[in-house]
Amino acid sequence: MIGATMPMAAIAEAMQPQETAEQQAQADATSSDTDKIEETTSSNATDSSDPTSDTQGNSDTPVDATNATDTPTPATPNPQPSLRAQANSTPEAITTAAETGYAHNVTANQNGVTLTLSWDDAAAGEPTRFHLSATGGSGAYKFRMDAPFYMNPGEGYFGEMVADTSRGQWMTWTSSDTGCDYEFTMTASGRYYYRFYLQDAQSSVWSLRVAAEAEVSDDAHPSIDQIITNAVAQCRQETNGSEYDMALWLHDWTLDQLEYDLSLNWCSAESGLTRHQGTCESYQRIYSKLLNAAGIANGRITGNGHTWNAVKIDGKWCQMDLTWDDTSENWYGDLDQRHLYFGLTDELMAIAHSDHAKNYRADSYAYRSTDLSNNYFIRSGKADEWAEAYADRIQQHLDARETIFSIDADNQSFPPSISGIQNGIVAYAMNQRNWETNNAAIALAAASRISTVSSSSWAAAFDFAAEYPEERKEGWSKLDNGLTFYYKDGELVHGEQKIDGKWYYFADGTGEMATGFTTLPYGKKVYYGGDGAMRYGEQKIDGKWYYFADGTGEMATGFTTLPYGKKVYYGGDGAMRYGEQKIDGKWYYFADGTGEMATGFTTLPYGKKVYYGGDGAMRYGEQKIDGIAHYFDLETGEMLY
Numbered sequence: 001m002i003g004a005t006m007p008m009a010a011i012a013e014a015m016q017p018q019e020t021a022e023q024q025a026q027a028d029a030t031s032s033d034t035d036k037i038e039e040t041t042s043s044n045a046t047d048s049s050d051p052t053s054d055t056q057g058n059s060d061t062p063v064d065a066t067n068a069t070d071t072p073t074p075a076t077p078n079p080q081p082s083l084r085a086q087a088n089s090t091p092e093a094i095t096t097a098a099e100t101g102y103a104h105n106v107t108a109n110q111n112g113v114t115l116t117l118s119w120d121d122a123a124a125g126e127p128t129r130f131h132l133s134a135t136g137g138s139g140a141y142k143f144r145m146d147a148p149f150y151m152n153p154g155e156g157y158f159g160e161m162v163a164d165t166s167r168g169q170w171m172t173w174t175s176s177d178t179g180c181d182y183e184f185t186m187t188a189s190g191r192y193y194y195r196f197y198l199q200d201a202q203s204s205v206w207s208l209r210v211a212a213e214a215e216v217s218d219d220a221h222p223s224i225d226q227i228i229t230n231a232v233a234q235c236r237q238e239t240n241g242s243e244y245d246m247a248l249w250l251h252d253w254t255l256d257q258l259e260y261d262l263s264l265n266w267c268s269a270e271s272g273l274t275r276h277q278g279t280c281e282s283y284q285r286i287y288s289k290l291l292n293a294a295g296i297a298n299g300r301i302t303g304n305g306h307t308w309n310a311v312k313i314d315g316k317w318c319q320m321d322l323t324w325d326d327t328s329e330n331w332y333g334d335l336d337q338r339h340l341y342f343g344l345t346d347e348l349m350a351i352a353h354s355d356h357a358k359n360y361r362a363d364s365y366a367y368r369s370t371d372l373s374n375n376y377f378i379r380s381g382k383a384d385e386w387a388e389a390y391a392d393r394i395q396q397h398l399d400a401r402e403t404i405f406s407i408d409a410d411n412q413s414f415p416p417s418i419s420g421i422q423n424g425i426v427a428y429a430m431n432q433r434n435w436e437t438n439n440a441a442i443a444l445a446a447a448s449r450i451s452t453v454s455s456s457s458w459a460a461a462f463d464f465a466a467e468y469p470e471e472r473k474e475g476w477s478k479l480d481n482g483l484t485f486y487y488k489d490g491e492l493v494h495g496e497q498k499i500d501g502k503w504y505y506f507a508d509g510t511g512e513m514a515t516g517f518t519t520l521p522y523g524k525k526v527y528y529g530g531d532g533a534m535r536y537g538e539q540k541i542d543g544k545w546y547y548f549a550d551g552t553g554e555m556a557t558g559f560t561t562l563p564y565g566k567k568v569y570y571g572g573d574g575a576m577r578y579g580e581q582k583i584d585g586k587w588y589y590f591a592d593g594t595g596e597m598a599t600g601f602t603t604l605p606y607g608k609k610v611y612y613g614g615d616g617a618m619r620y621g622e623q624k625i626d627g628i629a630h631y632f633d634l635e636t637g638e639m640l641y
Contacts, residue, residue: 102131110208113137115198117210124186124218130196132210133179138202142173143180149193150270152225153217159193160285162268169265173199187274189223191215224289227273232293243296243313244374247320250290251342255326258282280307283322299367303355308341310367317369319349332414335422336382343375344421351420372428383429386422390430394464398437398444401468403492404479404510406449409460416450419460423448427462435466443467447509465492465510484513484532496520503534503553517555517574525574526553538562545576545595559597559616567616568595580604587618587637601625601639610637 102118109115113136122128134141147170151159163170174180186192191213198208222230231253239245254272261267261277269289272282284300284307291298297312301319308321321341330337341352346360346369359365377383390407397405409426411419430446445465452458473487485506486493492511497504505514505528508521513532519525527535527548534553539546547556547570550563555574561567569577569590576595581588589598589612592605597616603609611619611632618637623630631640 104212106210106212108208108210110205111137111200111203113198113200113203113205113208115196115208115210117196117212119212119214122186122192122214122216124189124216124221127183127185128214130182130184130194130212131179132182132196132198134198134200136203137200137205139177140175140200140202141177141179142175142199144171144173144197144199145182145184146170146195146197148184150188150224150268151191151193152223153190153215155190155225159191160268160270162192162270163265164267164279164281167263167265186214186216187221188270189217189221189226221274224269224273228286228289228293231290235290235294244379246294247291247296247311247313247374248342248376250287250294251320251322251325252338254283254286254290254322255338257286258326260323260326280323283326284309287320287322301349301356301359301367303353303359306353308349308353310369311343312367313343313374316371316374317367318371318374319344319346319367319369321349321352324352332411332418332422334382335414335418336376339376340418340421343372343378345369345372345424348372348421348424351424352417372425375425375428377425378429383425384433386426387429387433390426390462391433394430394435394444395437397464398435398442398466401437403466403468403473403477404483404485405464405466407462407464409448409462412460414460416452416458416460419458420448420450423450423460423462430462437468440469443469463510467492485511486513504528504532505534524552525555527555546570546574547576566594567597569597588612588616589618608636609639611639 103120105116105118107114107116113134116133116135118131118133119128130145132143134143147161147163147165149159150162151157165171182196184192184194192215194212194214196210196212199206200208231250235246235249235253239249258272258276258278261271261279261282264279266272266275266277267279267281269282269285272278272286278286287309288298288300291309291311299310301308301310306323308319308323310317311320312318319341320343325338325341327337341349346356346367349369350356350360360368372378375383377386389410393407397407409419409423411422414422427446427448431444435442435444443466447463449461449463450458451461473490475487477485477487479485486497486499486504488497492506494506494508494511497506505518505520505526506512507514513528515528515530515532517525517527527539527541527546529535534548536548536550536553539548547560547562547568548554549556556570557572557574559567559569569581569583569588571577576590578590578592578595581590589602589604589610590596591598597612599612599614599616601609601611611623611625611630613619618632620632620634620637623632632638633640
């Protein structure tokens with residue numbers, strides 16, 4: 001049954017300046033489903049596109065998860081939303097009589113300009129014409145329609161903007177000396193809120209606004225809430241009711257509802273579920289609504305101009321990116337790309353979206369995802385199949401009792417954004433398996449590693465650390481590749497270690513001994529010699545002099561007085577500076593060869609005689625030195641008498 005739309009109180013507003021409305025609309029278009037519409041409304045509007053043409057026009061080109069940005073590259077043209085603006089070419093086309101032929105009219109006035117919005121009762125699924133006309137002022141009018149808001153029945157003034165108001169069709173002004181027509185199709189039962197604007201620069205009218213609201217009810221075009229409710233009910237019937245099975249079913253159902261809007265216009269749950277187009281905002285919002293209705297905790301994550309979901313399954317958070325999962329292609333062997341981003345850790349998601357590394361390291365981050373037990377490939381058993389392909393190669397290293405070894409990954413041809421995620425999942429599966437040699441259990445830790453070879457090539461490998469309980473290693477261990485490790489009580493040591501009275505540093509994770517310049521985890525920069533021992537005092541490294549504090553070994557920077565009294569200066573890189581140096585806006589001189597800071601009268605190598613105070617800074621102007629008046633050039637510091 002189709003319900004008739006009933007007119008509500010119409011409201012027209014005159015606003016100056018325009019920027020406030022524009023900025024609010026921009027924020028609404030990119031915010032979450034609970035963004036509030038901070039305006040009073042009017043009655044009866046509609047929405048713009050024929051669902052049939054939307055479905056037929058959408059490109060089925062998949063979202064390419066290998067792109068450097070989160071916005072996929074369109075392979076075929078994508079249709080614009082069915083929003084149409086038509087300028088009336090002659091004043092006769094707009095008359096008072098014509099305007100009274102509409103069911104609804106609302107006007108706004110400013111500086112002698114009157115803007116009238118006229119429209120008829122709306123029907124879901126059919127275009128509604130909005131007629132704008134203007135009188136007064138200069139007649140050099142410009143008109144614009146903003147992206148509408150959608151609200152479920154009974155939702156109140158909390159809804160979502162159906163499209164991105166920053167996109168061209170919503171930012172475009174149409175010039176006319178009389179009026180302008182727009183059409184928009186409402187595709188879901190509920191209420192739509194519209195805003196239209198007029199500019200008349202010659203009359204100092206910059207953003208005269210009229211607003212309208214329309215409500216439609218049609219069983220053939222259910223509300224978004226009803227679509228969500230129906231989908232969750234179907235999900236409960238077709239799954240065992242576990243959080244994992246429901247999250248997976250709702251994930252797949254969402255991908256079946258829409259395709260990525262390559263025009264980047266549609267950005268809402270309304271557009272995704274009824275126009276079957278949407279950006280990442282649509283995917284994230286739809287999935288969030290479904291999970292909420294199913295009683296599954298979830299959150300919204302953003303990064304790299306993109307948004308996706310965090311989902312809590314059986315008490316454990318994991319990451320889901322439905323936008324990047326929405327593809328029908330499988331370009332990488334038996335890797336199911338439609339589920340590549342289902343159930344990832346924060347670290348693996350950060351491979352695809354680099355900004356996420358900052359997200360999950362923040363103290364306020366509430367969705368820390370560290371476990372892959374609810375990953376699609378782990379739960380389906382596919383990851384164990386991938387791990388099995390490496391089993392024989394791993395076993396060869398274990399039988400040789402190697403404690404640290406690496407194996408090249410089989411997916412070298414995959415881009416790192418793909419291989420890095422797949423291999424992280426495979427490494428997890430490897431770590432779940434039981435390994436042994438000579439009937440003795442082995443503790444094996446596997447980790448994925450992606451390294452850049454050049455700007456266009458990379459290498460993928462697995463690094464392993466194995467512990468053999470029946471043979472405890474002690475002391476130093478140097479591998480054939482030159483890496484050095486240290487064992488204490490049979491365990492590989494990590495971090496700072498004092499061995500035989502000397503300090504060493506062993507990397508967290510691998511235990512590799514550090515050499516050369518090293519910044520410790522808490523920020524102190526030190527230097528370890530080729531034997532790994534920390535160095536102190538003055539050290540000549542690669543032809544440059546450095547100083548490392550006695551006791552701590554911390555590298556000196558800035559002005560430094562050495563233990564035997566010589567005052568020198570070390571740059572930010574720790575290397576000693578020589579000759580004339582401008583530091584904090586003042587000139588100093590450090591002797592060539594020794595680096596000692598000059599004080600008193602000094603003749604520079606090129607013959608200029610200057611004077612440096614007790615603090616080493618060059619002096620200028622009149623100076624009384626040892627009772628004698630001298631004068632030094634105000635610009636160069638050169639002594640004049």
